[in-house]
Amino acid sequence: xxxLLSLNPLVAKDLPLDKxxxxxxxKIEIFANDVPNARSLSVxxxxxxxxxxxxxxxxxxxxDSNDDYRADKRYTLIAGLNMPNGVAFRQGDxxxxxxxxxxxxxxxxxxxxxxxxxxVINNSFPHEIHHGRKFIRFSPDGLLYIPVGAPCNICECKDxxxxxxRMKTDGTDLEVFARGVRxxxxxxWHPETDELWFTDNGRDMLGDDLPPDELNHAPKANMHFGFPxxxxxxxxxPIFGRTYNEDRFTLPAQELGPHVxxxxxxxxxxxxxxxxxxxxxxxAEHGSWNRVKKIGYRITMVQLVGNNAVNYEIFAEGWLQxxxxxxxxxxxxxxxxxGSMLVSDDYANVIYRITYKSE
Numbered sequence: 001x002x003x004l005l006s007l008n009p010l011v012a013k014d015l016p017l018d019k020x021x022x023x024x025x026x027k028i029e030i031f032a033n034d035v036p037n038a039r040s041l042s043v044x045x046x047x048x049x050x051x052x053x054x055x056x057x058x059x060x061x062x063x064d065s066n067d068d069y070r071a072d073k074r075y076t077l078i079a080g081l082n083m084p085n086g087v088a089f090r091q092g093d094x095x096x097x098x099x100x101x102x103x104x105x106x107x108x109x110x111x112x113x114x115x116x117x118x119x120v121i122n123n124s125f126p127h128e129i130h131h132g133r134k135f136i137r138f139s140p141d142g143l144l145y146i147p148v149g150a151p152c153n154i155c156e157c158k159d160x161x162x163x164x165x166r167m168k169t170d171g172t173d174l175e176v177f178a179r180g181v182r183x184x185x186x187x188x189w190h191p192e193t194d195e196l197w198f199t200d201n202g203r204d205m206l207g208d209d210l211p212p213d214e215l216n217h218a219p220k221a222n223m224h225f226g227f228p229x230x231x232x233x234x235x236x237x238p239i240f241g242r243t244y245n246e247d248r249f250t251l252p253a254q255e256l257g258p259h260v261x262x263x264x265x266x267x268x269x270x271x272x273x274x275x276x277x278x279x280x281x282x283x284a285e286h287g288s289w290n291r292v293k294k295i296g297y298r299i300t301m302v303q304l305v306g307n308n309a310v311n312y313e314i315f316a317e318g319w320l321q322x323x324x325x326x327x328x329x330x331x332x333x334x335x336x337x338x339g340s341m342l343v344s345d346d347y348a349n350v351i352y353r354i355t356y357k358s359e
Contacts, residue, residue: 002061002075002115015348016327020318024359025274028316031342031353032062032071038344038351040135040264041334042089048109049334049351050094051344054083054133059096061112062351069340069353077105077115083129085185086136088144090169097134097146100125102171122171126151126161131183135264135332140194144169147198149183154203154228156240162227164198164218178218180225180249186264186332191279195219195307197253199262199283202231208291211235213262214252215281215302215309223250253302254309260296261286264332264344272339273356280304282315284330284343294324299333299343316354319345 020028032038037053038060044050049062049071057080063073078084078096086097094108101123106116126132131149138144143166150162159176164184167174178196187198196218202211211231218225228237229244233251236244256262264284268277280303287296297320303311319328329347336342336353343352 002077002113004073004075004113015350016318017352019321019327020316022316022354026316026354026356028352028354029070030350031064031069032074032351034349035060035062035074035344035351036349037346038349039085039331039346040087041332041342041344041351042087042094042137043334043336043342044089044109046109047337048089048112049342050077050087050089050108051351052085052087052096053346054085055346057081057084059084059087059094061108063112069336069338071351075112075115077108077112078118083133085133086146088136088138090138090142095121095136095144095169097136099129099132099134100127102136102144102146121169122167122174124174133185135185135187137187139166139196140189142169143167145177145187145196147181147184147187149181150227153205154237154239156228164196177221178223178225180227180229181216182227186262186266186283188265188267188281191267191269193219193307197265197267197281199256199265200225200227200252201261202258203228203237204259204290206231206238208293209258212252212255212258213260213285215254215256215262215265215283216250217253217307218250219307224248225250225252253307254312256283256300256312257285257295259288259291260298261288262296263330266333266335266341268335268341270335270337270339270341273341274358276303277301282333282341284333286329286331287320287326294320294326296320297326297329299330316343319347
């Protein structure tokens with residue numbers, strides 16, 4: 001039997017939401033309170049929101065039972081897992097990514113109070129915790145994509161490390177799709193072309209301003225995105241980049257801020273937001289951990305024209321204050337059927353909802 005917690009949708013835990021700066025017409029509210037260590041998000045067609053964690057080892061289902069866009073129930077579906085950061089819902093089943101395996105809870109929406117025992121789908125992934133937390137998502141053609149980060153800050157490593165992999169829903173035909181990817185914790189497919197775009201976290205210990213995080217575009221399999229030899233668009237690694245051939249690598253579509261910890265990303269597929277934002281990329285920047293002056297702790301948008309990134313701008317900020325105090329850290333994004341955007345926060349332990357209404 002799962003643990004059910006009734007949530008008070010009116011309690012905002014004294015979070016200073018008035019400090020969040022958004023473009024005119026946008027509003028941020030609390031969708032769900034008391035969602036400890038809320039990380040990756042996946043929403044079912046029926047509106048059940050599934051939430052992964054990493055520090056707690058739990059996976060939740062968050063439910064808005066009266067359709068007022070304020071969650072009132074939280075079920076703990078499973079506990080004691082090995083950093084179950086990634087969640088992905090498909091055809092009634094919930095797939096969960098631990099460090100070294102993918103498991104499945106079958107027919108889960110009909111069994112929230114009495115979840116089934118998990119089925120192991122594939123347990124062949126590495127056990128290293130360093131960059132081992134996995135974000136997962138299903139592609140338009142039904143394959144499950146799973147990143148395997150580099151087990152280091154900077155090093156040469158063989159498959160399956162520093163890659164994005166994919167497999168069938170039964171765990172078979174596991175293969176590497178993209179290489180040279182240090183640590184991707186967010187990806188999505190373009191709503192028109194079905195081509196993959198993903199964020200990647202740059203290496204540490206090159207100073208405050210190098211290298212940038214990256215937004216990458218992978219329209220086909222077997223592309224190499226540079227790690228550990230090349231960073232950003234023009235930075236050779238001081239250790240491994242002396243003999244690299246830049247022609248081997250695909251350069252990022254957009255350089256992001258240095259050390260912003262770009263995690264979840266999502267194409268905006270709704271119709272609530274104005275035309276400027278539709279089919280554009282939103283990125284949750286979790287925030288720097290070892291930069292002298294903090295950066296990130298915000299949501300940004302990358303504007304595309306065709307396959308070209310033409311603008312990178314801040315969409316929502318204010319979790320990082322001018323005195324460098326922090327009260328929240330965005331992790332992942334989801335779009336509800338009404339076009340509003342959900343944002344998880346593993347620091348404030350809540351899920352926000354961003355809406356738009358013309359003024």
